[in-house]
Amino acid sequence: MADSVCQSCGACCATYRITLPRVDLDSSADGWVPAGLTQLYTATTACMREHPDHPGRCIALAGEVGSEVHCTIYAQRPAACRDFAPLSAIGSGDEACDDARRRYGLRPLGSL
Numbered sequence: 001m002a003d004s005v006c007q008s009c010g011a012c013c014a015t016y017r018i019t020l021p022r023v024d025l026d027s028s029a030d031g032w033v034p035a036g037l038t039q040l041y042t043a044t045t046a047c048m049r050e051h052p053d054h055p056g057r058c059i060a061l062a063g064e065v066g067s068e069v070h071c072t073i074y075a076q077r078p079a080a081c082r083d084f085a086p087l088s089a090i091g092s093g094d095e096a097c098d099d100a101r102r103r104y105g106l107r108p109l110g111s112l
Contacts, residue, residue, distance in 0.1 A: 005091055005109065010069030011100035012084055013061040018048040020078040032076045048078065066104050 027035040063069035085097035093109030
């Protein structure tokens with residue numbers, strides 16, 4: 001059983017592409033995000049790679065969206081992931097969270 005609604009959802013990770021500063025990559029002195037799961041985007045940014053079998057879905061997302069999911073790099077996830085819909089884990093989403101959930105046929109968190 002999932003510990004939070006986020007662990008039974010994953011819609012955000014399958015909807016939004018995450019861009020991050022290259023200094024956050026573990027190939028940088030102070031970085032933590034696995035560089036091997038990213039691709040270079042601009043001179044100063046990278047983005048999380050897409051899953052090869054699920055276009056648009058983050059490569060680090062494991063499981064079935066809307067059922068049971070987890071981030072394979074949770075402790076090393078980008079700051080954008082850490083900051084996304086900060087109250088969703090306790091059942092209070094925001095507009096971006098609710099939009100991602102709708103795309104996967106899930107009810108917005110406010111209606112649960």
